[in-house]
Amino acid sequence: MSIRVMTIFGTRPEAVKMAPLVQALNSRAGIEGLCCVTAQHREMLDSVLDIFGLKPDYDLNIMEPRQTLSSITSKCLLGMESVLEDAKPDLVLVHGDTSTTFAGALAAFYRQIPVGHVEAGLRTYDRYSPFPEEMNRSLVGRIAALHFCPTPANRDNLTREGIREGLFVTGNTVIDALKTTVRPDFRFSTPLLNQLDYEKQRIILVTCHRRENYGAPIAQIMTALRRLADTHPAAALVYPVHLSPVVREAAGRYLANHPRIHLIDPLDVAEMHNLMARCSFVMTDSGGLQEEAPALGKPVLVLRRETERPEAVAAGTVKLAGVEEEAVFRMGAELLEDPAAYAAMAHAANPYGDGQACRRIVDAIAWHFGLSPQPPAPFA
Numbered sequence: 001m002s003i004r005v006m007t008i009f010g011t012r013p014e015a016v017k018m019a020p021l022v023q024a025l026n027s028r029a030g031i032e033g034l035c036c037v038t039a040q041h042r043e044m045l046d047s048v049l050d051i052f053g054l055k056p057d058y059d060l061n062i063m064e065p066r067q068t069l070s071s072i073t074s075k076c077l078l079g080m081e082s083v084l085e086d087a088k089p090d091l092v093l094v095h096g097d098t099s100t101t102f103a104g105a106l107a108a109f110y111r112q113i114p115v116g117h118v119e120a121g122l123r124t125y126d127r128y129s130p131f132p133e134e135m136n137r138s139l140v141g142r143i144a145a146l147h148f149c150p151t152p153a154n155r156d157n158l159t160r161e162g163i164r165e166g167l168f169v170t171g172n173t174v175i176d177a178l179k180t181t182v183r184p185d186f187r188f189s190t191p192l193l194n195q196l197d198y199e200k201q202r203i204i205l206v207t208c209h210r211r212e213n214y215g216a217p218i219a220q221i222m223t224a225l226r227r228l229a230d231t232h233p234a235a236a237l238v239y240p241v242h243l244s245p246v247v248r249e250a251a252g253r254y255l256a257n258h259p260r261i262h263l264i265d266p267l268d269v270a271e272m273h274n275l276m277a278r279c280s281f282v283m284t285d286s287g288g289l290q291e292e293a294p295a296l297g298k299p300v301l302v303l304r305r306e307t308e309r310p311e312a313v314a315a316g317t318v319k320l321a322g323v324e325e326e327a328v329f330r331m332g333a334e335l336l337e338d339p340a341a342y343a344a345m346a347h348a349a350n351p352y353g354d355g356q357a358c359r360r361i362v363d364a365i366a367w368h369f370g371l372s373p374q375p376p377a378p379f380a
């Protein structure tokens with residue numbers, strides 16, 4: 001008799017971070033892996049499924065243009081009902097902090113199916129930043145029976161909140177994913193990325209998509225980015241623009257028609273990871289990029305007021321740039337102009353994992369269900 005473990009995810013970052021776990025579950029004796037995607041994202045999800053060769057067992061296909069938080073949550077919740085009825089998993093795994101994460105965990109709870117939370121315990125303790133992710137992640141922390149915390153600090157957050165059982169420090173599965181994608185001889189299929197001169201030019205990789213940055217913050221960030229390109233002829237910005245219409249409108253308005261600002265479509269994850277490995281530094285409000293770039297030795301300026309990922313800030317590879325034009329411009333200019341400031345940040349740091357997170361999570365699940373005599377040693 002195998003235990004049935006269902007992974008549920010729906011957006012690009014969840015897919016990148018769950019893909020190696022789906023593979024690890026499928027290859028463990030005694031575990032039957034099942035995969036359900038909500039398709040909260042469609043194209044950006046399918047791209048990740050393709051790269052990792054994943055074929056979901058269930059696909060709720062919920063995405064609509066300019067979807068609201070209520071629409072995502074209610075469609076996921078309703079859709080999951082029949083999936084869980086049909087599949088009858090012994091454990092549901094959700095990832096991180098999206099609306100899919102919250103609705104997937106709640107749907108499992110309503111059927112009294114235990115939930116494992118992958119990437120548990122990250123916190124800003126500001127309920128509106130990141131919004132709505134901070135609340136999603138906290139609520140799933142209350143629902144989950146098993147908490148797979150990337151770092152000891154994430155576990156400590158949960159302990160302080162009164163959660164004492166089912167805690168495992170595993171590292172972040174994104175580092176497992178990164179180990180499969182980055183290659184020195186990688187050839188891009190996006191022609192621009194093969195044409196760039198990564199030695200002579202300072203290539204700045206940019207992404208920006210967070211809901212709390214919509215409006216004035218995104219305008220200030222993008223104005224700062226354009227000033228950086230205007231004032232630094234050796235710099236070129238590569239910005240794969242998220243498919244959200246709100247983000248695409250802002251990028252088009254502030255950053256289009258500049259010879260050294262390349263607005264391109266979202267990259268597949270292998271292209272993205274290899275571009276990150278070759279760029280000079282990263283400016284982003286993404287959660288995943290804050291974890292990936294330090295592992296590749298790339299400085300990151302975070303385009304947010306705060307971060308639930310303080311470990312790489314402490315390690316010195318990440319700085320909070322905020323969302324004010326002047327500060328974003330100044331910090332970008334410093335990395336372009338001051339080799340010592342750049343060198344101080346450009347060292348590889350791996351506070352988020354060692355590439356063994358998926359093995360630890362599968363080992364922890366096996367131990368929880370009595371398939372293995374001991375829990376995994378924690379990631380330190």
Ligand code: UD1
Nearest residue numbers: 011040041042043044045064065066067098099243244245
């Ligand atoms: C979601 C997550 C956020 C995560 C981000 C990763 C929530 C509340 N937010 O935000 O935590 O950081 O994904 O990218 O869960 N779209 C497409 N095709 C796609 C994907 C998106 O057209 O493949 C467009 C659609 O118009 C969609 C919009 O983007 O309505 C926004 O997508 P949504 O998932 O609602 O929000 P994100 O900002 O992507």
Ligand code: UDP
Nearest residue numbers: 012013016240266267268269272286287288
């Ligand atoms: N990513 C990608 N292509 C892109 C932009 C990002 O493959 O054009 C990857 C990135 O490397 C990381 C994940 O998507 O693994 C992060 O997703 P995103 O920034 O959308 O969400 P967040 O991490 O902020 O929730």
